[in-house]
Amino acid sequence: xxxxxxxxxxxxxxxxxxxxxxxxxxxxxxxxxxxxxxxxxxxxxxxxxxxxxxxxxxxxxxxxxxxxxxxxxxxxxxxxxxxxxxxxxxxxxxxxxxxxxxxxxxxxxxxxxxxxxxxxxxxxxxxxxxxxxxxxxxxxxxxxxxxxxxxxxxxxxxxxxxxxxxxxxxxxxxxxxxxxxxxxxxxxxxxxxxxxxxxxxxxxxxxxxxxxxxxxxxxxxxxxxxxxxxxxxxxxxxxxxxxxxxxxxxxxxxxxxxxxxxxxxxxxxxxxxxxxxxxxxxxxxxxxxxxxxxxxxxxxxxxxxxxxxxxxxxxxxxxxxxxxxxxxxxxxxxxxxxxxxxxxxxxxxxxxxxxxxxxxxxxxxxxxxxxxxxxxxxxxxxxxxxxxxxxxxxxxxxxxxxxxxxxxxxxxxxxxxxxxxxxxxxxxxxxxxxxxxxxxxxxxxxxxxxxxxxxxxxxxxxxxxxxxxxxx
RNA sequence: GCCAGAAUGGCAGAGUGGUUAUGCAUCCGGCUGCAGACCGGAGUAUGUGAGUUCGAUUCUCACUUCUGGCUCCA
Numbered sequence: 385x386x387x388x389x390x391x392x393x394x395x396x397x398x399x400x401x402x403x404x405x406x407x408x409x410x411x412x413x414x415x416x417x418x419x420x421x422x423x424x425x426x427x428x429x430x431x432x433x434x435x436x437x438x439x440x441x442x443x444x445x446x447x448x449x450x451x452x453x454x455x456x457x458x459x460x461x462x463x464x465x466x467x468x469x470x471x472x473x474x475x476x477x478x479x480x481x482x483x484x485x486x487x488x489x490x491x492x493x494x495x496x497x498x499x500x501x502x503x504x505x506x507x508x509x510x511x512x513x514x515x516x517x518x519x520x521x522x523x524x525x526x527x528x529x530x531x532x533x534x535x536x537x538x539x540x541x542x543x544x545x546x547x548x549x550x551x552x553x554x555x556x557x558x559x560x561x562x563x564x565x566x567x568x569x570x571x572x573x574x575x576x577x578x579x580x581x582x583x584x585x586x587x588x589x590x591x592x593x594x595x596x597x598x599x600x601x602x603x604x605x606x607x608x609x610x611x612x613x614x615x616x617x618x619x620x621x622x623x624x625x626x627x628x629x630x631x632x633x634x635x636x637x638x639x640x641x642x643x644x645x646x647x648x649x650x651x652x653x654x655x656x657x658x659x660x661x662x663x664x665x666x667x668x669x670x671x672x673x674x675x676x677x678x679x680x681x682x683x684x685x686x687x688x689x690x691x692x693x694x695x696x697x698x699x700x701x702x703x704x705x706x707x708x709x710x711x712x713x714x715x716x717x718x719x720x721x722x723x724x725x726x727x728x729x730x731x732x733x734x735x736x737x738x739x740x741x742x743x744x745x746x747x748x749x750x751x752x753x754x755x756x757x758x759x760x761x762x763x764x765x766x767x768x769x770x771x772x773x774x775x776x777x778x779x780x781x782x783x784x785x786x787x788x789x790x791x792x793x794x795x796x797x798x799x800x801x802x803x804x805x806x807x808x809x810x811x812x813x814x815x816x817x818x819x820x821x822x823x824x825x826x827x828x829x830x831x832x833x834x835x836x837x838x839x840x841x842x843x844x845x846x847x848x849x850x851x852x853x854x855x856x
Numbered sequence: 857g858c859c860a861g862a863a864u865g866g867c868a869g870a871g872u873g874g875u876u877a878u879g880c881a882u883c884c885g886g887c888u889g890c891a892g893a894c895c896g897g898a899g900u901a902u903g904u905g906a907g908u909u910c911g912a913u914u915c916u917c918a919c920u921u922c923u924g925g926c927u928c929c930a
Contacts, residue, residue, distance in 0.1 A: 687860080689861090695867060699880050705877055710894090754868090843891090843892080845888075
């Protein structure tokens with residue numbers, strides 16, 4: 385039984401979707417005004433892991449992730465760049481998708497854009513005004529927090545104790561209460577000049593930040609959805625506001641399970657431009673490879689801070705390569721598998737189902753990927769041990785199948801097992817080396833091995849012949 | 857200031873009221889023509905101080921430190 389930690393209750397709860405066998409997930413996606421950094425991707429990856437786990441457990445999952453393509457920053461920075469808002473956000477939207485591919489993050493079912501849903505937001509504002517939960521002022525529409533008694537239930541913030549003047553710019557907007565937030569913002573002259581505005585009953589407007597998520601999730605899923613994900617920093621105010629908007633409008637529970645991913649920090653410190661420690665995904669993918677980065681993220685539980693550093697990444701890489709090596713060796717062994725019986729056959733056949741159970745239980749425990757990786761390593765060790773002495777086809781196939789399943793659930797080793805074309809030149813060198821080895825001409829054999837290595841391939845001699853591997 | 861979470865070996869990370877997984881790194885052994893890969897073994901840790909307990913890393917309290925949130929933020 386899957387258990388997930390629900391931010392709303394602050395405990396792990398048994399997961400039961402609204403509709404048996406189906407899960408609806410809404411994930412807060414990127415604001416497309418810049419290259420996303422690796423911390424952003426950690427959160428996107430967390431959602432991917434949740435989806436993959438749910439599917440592994442047999443659920444049919446629908447994931448909706450929004451693209452915020454209109455807000456203060458996109459408007460500001462497109463203006464600075466002298467580009468239309470649309471062209472500007474399109475560029476970074478593509479950049480975002482490129483990053484997802486690098487990490488094997490599977491695509492969501494839908495990626496609604498804020499600019500395509502402004503009508504719905506206007507509708508929501510109208511409804512909230514009707515219910516007395518929102519008001520128009522100076523051409524903007526604000527949510528009246530005092531009219532929603534449950535405000536604060538997600539973040540557990542006691543608003544009486546917060547010094548309002550210190551943290552909220554009172555002068556910026558003409559609101560009844562400084563904590564009230566904008567559903568729709570009156571357009572500025574500059575925005576109107578640039579054509580960034582929408583007609584509404586209250587004049588020209590553009591959406592506020594929080595409104596889109598309520599509208600787009602309810603558009604797809606109705607008033608209540610199963611899981612809503614995002615980074616911990618979104619708990620307040622973003623998700624708190626989403627609850628106020630949605631539940632205020634529908635009177636029904638908005639989200640059943642709130643799941644929040646912890647932040648990624650760098651060498652013990654928060655990423656920030658002033659510290660110069662903000663990394664974009666392409667930067668570190670170029671250094672370590674996308675799957676290694678994915679593995680690195682998987683090796684820390686999503687509710688724990690991940691402290692990125694070079695030694696940490698190197699460590700992850702070694703761990704990753706070790707697991708991959710076993711898969712390669714299984715692939716290699718399968719080529720010479722036979723039907724004979726080997727002494728280790730029974731033991732590993734007994735252990736495989738046990739490992740799968742453990743793997744599943746790890747993921748059922750609030751998507752505990754580090755624990756799942758530990759089980760994966762145990763499978764790796766069992767497999768390696770078997771490969772020392774046995775090559776029974778059935779055993780190898782079963783072991784390989786389980787290995788593959790683990791890898792697929794974790795989104796790893798997608799390219800493994802694909803036929804790689806080894807250049808003929810290299811193959812010829814390998815042949816020559818085998819000749820030399822037969823003659824026990826070790827000196828020539830070693831020279832050839834060096835040559836092969838210079839061409840980018842490593843040779844591993846085995847009982848079944850040389851196993852050729854591309855240098856990572 | 858208020859709130860929340862965390863503190864495990866050189867590094868990363870689990871679990872557990874009584875022997876502290878696992879991997880990387882290190883050392884030793886095996887396998888190997890050598891190597892690689894792999895297998896086996898070794899050492900090294902539960903922030904500090906109390907309390908509960910026969911016994912605590914695990915429960916309680918305090919302290920310290922760290923990180924985050926309270927304003928845009930994944």
